[in-house]
Amino acid sequence: MNQLNKSSLYASSARNSVHFTARVFLFFLAVVFALFVQGCSNKTMRKVSPGKKAFSAKIFKQNDRVMFVGNSITHGGRYHDYIWLYYMTRFPNLRFTILNGGVGGDIIANINNRLEEDIFTKKPNTIILTFGMNDSGYFQYMTSDVAKVSDRLVFQSDSAFKLVINKLNQHPEIKKILMSGSPYDLTTTGVKNEGWKPKSATFERIVQIQIAAAKANNWPFVDIYHQMEQLNNENQKTDPNFTLSGTGDRIHPESYGHLVWAYLYLCDQGLKGLPVADFTVDAAQKRTTETSNCTINNIAGDQNNLSFNYLAKSLPFPIDEEKHNGDKQAASAALKYIPLMDDLNREMLRVKNLTGKNYELKIDGKLMARFAAADLANGINMAMIKTTPQYLQAMQILKLNEERGTVERETRDYAVQVYNFARANGIKNDQDTASWAKMRELKKTNGWINNDLYERGSNPATQKAWQDKMDGLINHIYASNKPVNHKIELIKVD
Template identity: 40%
Template sequence: MSKKIILFFICSTIASGLFSQPVSQFGEGERVVFLGNSITDGGRYHSFIWLYYMTRFPNMNLHILNAGIGGDTAFDMYERLDDDVFSKNPTTLIVTFGMNDSGYQEYNGDDGAGFGEEKYRETHKNFKLLEGRLKKLSGTKIVMMGGSPYDGVAKIDGNTALRGKNDVMQRIVAFQKKSAEENNWQFLDLNAPMTTINQKFQANDPGFTICGLDRIHPENDGHMVMAYLFLKEQGLDSNVVADFEVNACDKSVVRSANCEISNIRGNKGTLSFDYLAYSLPYPLDTIPRGWNARKSQADAMKYIPFMEEMNQEVIKVSGLQKGAYKIFIDNEEIGKWSSTDLNKGVNLAAETKTPQYQQALSIMHLNEVRWEIERNFRDYAWIQFGFFQERGLLFANNGASLEALDKETGNNGWLRMHRDNYARMMHQSFRETRQAEMDMIVSKIYEINQPVKRKITLVKI
């Protein structure tokens, strides 16, 4: 099956009703909080979403915040709403759960179906507690988000699939959707479309998965798929970076979308003009980031039509003499195209050499550093709510809390892993300094993400 046919199938499936209610686009001054488990806690999908807004809407003052904690269930999220979620003053709150709620190894026991039913009922009971609190929250848009799937189909050496786990997770998504409908909340499902992608590619490669080698935690490519599905549900699949056409014969602007074209000049074999786009292209990371990561964000382009739908910076030049042309932007050679290609249109967002792409790339790297600092805060939150809360030491941050932690580190590898981070983050001055670093990075991003007028020159070879 060809890539185009697969992409068409995925797009058609998504468009045919997997999402029952639209998720509105984020707006000026919003504080968007993603509440979830480890897939949110250590994941990048929300960071990828913010990067889209950073580059596509450079004048929008937007903040996206991570409120995920590894291992959390709906009940755990309910327990930390006041101190870890509502305290972030969200204008939009995205709520996702189900992976831990639905349980694990017992699916392959003597009564896997009975275990699944028990976990489903328990999850529904816990969710009603969470739902009750969310109903009382005023001034905040609520989005129920069905989480990424457990991949029980992929052939993965050394990892036996849990039979029926994702079926239970899909039942959990169903009551999330029902709750959204009853409460007039927004809703989207990641489980079904991600499962569809897995199924299509597993037909040719049984070992394929976008859910990670543990069948649970998506790698960078899976998180980009999640970001794409979220942005698509927001109706951003037709939002161009820029799209314009210049006629070389009469030196006119035929059309322009989200950009300005001016100062068109030319003589035999050359054409130049000034170009100011109102957005930047979306930069795709080609490095597999994270522990034992094998796939990069850019690898997701093999599964989703993100470039075709959401990353179009199209230059079209009609009326050129037949032949090949070099394109220069601000005197930097970008590439060579035929007059036929230029007449059809060339997507500059796919060209990493352009000055505007390099500008966007610096934003991507700054956003990655911001994400890394935010991870320190999430590891600190994990200690607080996963260890200290049940011991009556929530946010005590004193000698007694560190002593209690050290008593358990010998028996708990997760506590050992987070001990050094907590020993620093327990000090208010350290947390304030780290927060100031993040604030400075975000401020710098919104300073350097402003589009710049460029000079584009075509030279006939």
């Protein structure tokens, strides 16, 4: 997850002793990300279709400031990074900002407490709010009357949520989107602990409250919870150890789960089927018969050896191959469970009426692969070739975005110190040395307090350095994400 003890502080979250004990325990657990299903395609591979949404999120617009507000899954996660990465590569001229508004351990009451100071001050014009994992409880179920516990947790969550709704409705300039989070996976056998058996039913009740609130307020609702739960159920039929919700704790999806989450969100925005590029060249007539999101010109040669210039309006979506913070699988593992390449990452090259049997594909003079003429006629997805110059360009965007996200996660680590510990103990002025002294005293009985991070992060110079670093990386991304012209050659082999 993030630098702040890879748990990213996800546990129960109320500021009383019972909740704090739960949070400390769960903070320690693994982290990372969840999965989905056939949210967009018709491939048969234990995927689930997201179907049509009653409340569909809209595509982000130029100059938007979009904040995802949630708990540690948002704080230390990457789903929002992958969503922005898609936009950086698919819409290279559409510049806007995505902000991480997660704080590890939060329940909706904690989000309510920090709305004005932490969220509204960032001036978002779109807020995507998600909660429920911590709200649905953990250690509270260590009692004989679990029904009463569940009722109390749901009541507390609903009551605090009403306060949040009231505050959000006081800001008509902000678009509000509700998003259910990844599910608590009670059924996987791949996690050693037995799990909190009543928790899933409580979580479901909270999700239903979110759905009702979205309808009542005419807000879009993005249902991550049920689609990921369905994928869990389907895959566990053949692999009982399968889970999308965290192989260490049933809670925190790993990076592949976050990529699935991003896929689900992008599909909900209606982006399924939007190509990177799609074109067909008739080798016999040396002309294009169709093009989408690209330009083809300077077609030369014949049906044996053909060349042309290719300029796309987008870059392919680069797939994260790295394991982050204890991942058992890289984000690329998501491709086993979702048809991302078919639905969101098609860079289709088609060449018809070639006379040979097999051809070499070269781009800018470099050999990419060898294809049968029949396959070229049907179409090949160049986004699946990781050595193309356009894919390598996109991978540089991924790396820059990952670096940006790392800096931003540190700012959220600092936010945990402020909102989980300083504010919870009556500290209001983080730059006051008396506040630092009080936090040092609290540290004696609370191992999760990081005095160095709190004091360093409270320094305006540090905050400026963080922001300057992120701004510089974002500027670099948008200066580097524009597609360039490439020469494509098809050379007959036999």
